[in-house]
Amino acid sequence: MSQRQVLQVFEQYQKARTQFVQTVAELATRPQNIETLQNAGVMSLLRPLLLDVVPTIQQTAALALGRLANYNDDLAEAVVKGDILPQLVYSLAEQNRFYKKAAAFVLRAVGKHSPQLAQAIVDCGALDTLVICLEDFDPGVKEAAAWALGYIARHNAELSQAVVDAGAVPLLVLCIQEPEIALKRIAASALSDISKHSPELAQTVVDAGAIAHLAQMILNPDAKLKRQVLSALSQIAKHSVDLAEMGVEAEIFPVVLTCLKDSDEYVKKNAATLIREIAKHTPELSQLIVNAGGVAAVIDCIGNCKGNVRLPGIMMLGYVAAHSENLAMAVIISKGVPQLSICLSEEQEDHIKAAAAWALGQIGRHTPEHARAVAVTNVLPVLLSLYMETESSEDLQVKTKKALKNILQKCTYLPALEPLLHDAPPNILKHVVGQFSKVLPHDSKARRLFVTSGGLKKVQEIKAEPGSLLQEYINTINNCYPEEIVRYYSPGYSDALLERVENYQPVL
Secondary structure, eight states: OOHHHHHHHHHHHHHHHHHHHHHHHHHHHHHHHHHHHTTTTTOOOOOOOOOSSSHHHEEEHOOOOOOOHHHHHHHHHHHHHHOOOOHHHHHHHSSSSHHHHHHHHHHHHHHTOHHHHHHHHTTTHHHHHHHTTTTSSHHHHHOOOHHHHHHHTTHHHHHHHHHHHHHHHHHHHHHHSSSSSHHHHHHHHHHHHHHHHHHHHHHHHTTTTHHHHHHHTOOOHHHHHHHHHHHHHHHHTTTOOOOOOOHHHHHHHTTHHGGGGGGSHHHHHHHHHHHHHTTOHHHHHHHHHHHTTHHHHHOOOOOOGGGGGHHHHHHHHHHHHHHHHHHHHHHHTTHHHHHHHHHHHHHHOOHHHHHHHHHHHHHSSHHHHHHHHHHHTTTTHHHHHHHHOSSHHHHHHHHHHHHHHHHTOOOOOHHHHHHHHHHOHHHHHHHHHHHHHHHHGOOOOOHHHHHHHHHHHHHHHHOOOTSSHHHHHHHHHHTSSOHHHHHHHTTHHHHHHHHHHHOOOOOO
C-alpha cells in the first residue's frame, strides 16, 4: 500500500469520525431520537472520541454527550458510570476555549438533575477547574463555567458550600461586572443559587460586594438580567433583618418599584418577591416600603396581572398588614382590600386563594375599623363558601377558617355578619353570634334592624349545647328584647298560637 493510500485511509477514518459525532450531536437535539441513541450504546462510542487527536471531534463529542445528559437523569447517570467525568475535568484545564465550553456544558447537564449527580461532579474535582475557567479570557468559557457552578449550588447547602469553598463567589461577582449581558445573567443566577440556602451562604455573597453591583443593574433594559438580579437580591434579603437592611442601604428603593410595571411577567414577580422578603422582617422595614410608595405600587401590580405572578404581591400585603394597626391601615387606604377580594374570587389556584385569604385576615384582625374595611367588600361569604367547599384544598380551608375567625372577632359591622347567620357551620357561627352579642346591647337601631331582617328569628333556630359559649351569646342577645318578642320568633310559636286559637272559647 502506497503512502498516498495510507493517508487516504486515515482521511476517510477522520471524515467518518467527524460525520459520526456531528450526526449524533444533531440527532441528540430532538427528544424522539434519545431513546434510540441510548439503546444503540452511543455513550460508550462517544467516550473515546473525547480523547481524539482532532480538536473539533473532541468538542463535538463533548457537545453530543452534554445534549444526551441534559435530556434525563438516566443518561446523566450513564455519563458518570462511564467514567467520562474525569476526562472532561482534565480536558477543561488543558484544551482550547471551544472544548472548555463543551466540557462545562456536559458538567452542567449532568449536575442539574439531582444532588447525587452534582455530588459526583464535585467528587471528581471539577469545582477547582470550573473556578479557574471563571478567569478565562473568553466570556463564553466564563459563562459556561458559571452556569455549571450555579446548577451544582442550587441543590442544597452542602453543594453550595462546596462551590463557595472552591473560591467561586468573588469571581462570580467580577463576572457580573463584565460587559457581556449573557455572562452577567448567568453569574447573577449562580449568586442567587448560592445565596438561597442559608444566611451564612448569603453573607458570603454579600461579603464579596455583590449587593452594590446587583443593585446597579435593577434598571438594566435586559429583562432576563433584571429577573436574575431581583432573584439574587431576594435570596439574600429573605434570611435575616441584617441582610434585608443591606439591600435597602444599597438604595434599591424606589428604583425597584419601577420593575413592578415591567412588561416582563417574571420581572414583576421577582420584584414583588424582593419587596415581600424585605417587608416580612420588621415593622420598620415595612414602614420604609410604605413611605417609598411600595404598597400602592404592589396593589397596582396585583391588579394588572394574573395567576402566580400575583402571589408574592398578595403575600407582601399580608406581611405588611400583620406588623401593626397603622401598617394594616396603610394597606386599606391604598385600596388593598378590594384588590385582595378580587384575587380571592377570580383566581383558579387554591394556593393563591389561600394567600389572599391569609392577607385579608392579617388586615382585618386589628380593630373593628380594620375588620369593617374588610367586611364591606362582601368578602366574608366568599371566605365562608371556600372554607365549606369540599373541593378546596386543606391549606385553603385552614387559611379561610383562620381569616374568618380573625376578622369576625373584631367585626362590629352587623350588615356584613348577618348573611353568615344563615350559612355558617357551628364552629364559625359561634364567632358570628358572639359579635352580635357584643353590639346589640349598646345599639337600639341595630336591635330593631336585627328583628326586621330576620336575624333574631334565625338566632332562635340555632341549636346550642346548654352551658356552651354559643348558648351564652344567644342568651345575651335574647336579653336585649322583651320576652314576648323572643317567644314570637322562637320555633313552634306560631303552632302554639294556632293551638291557643283552636282551644280558645270565645265569650258570647
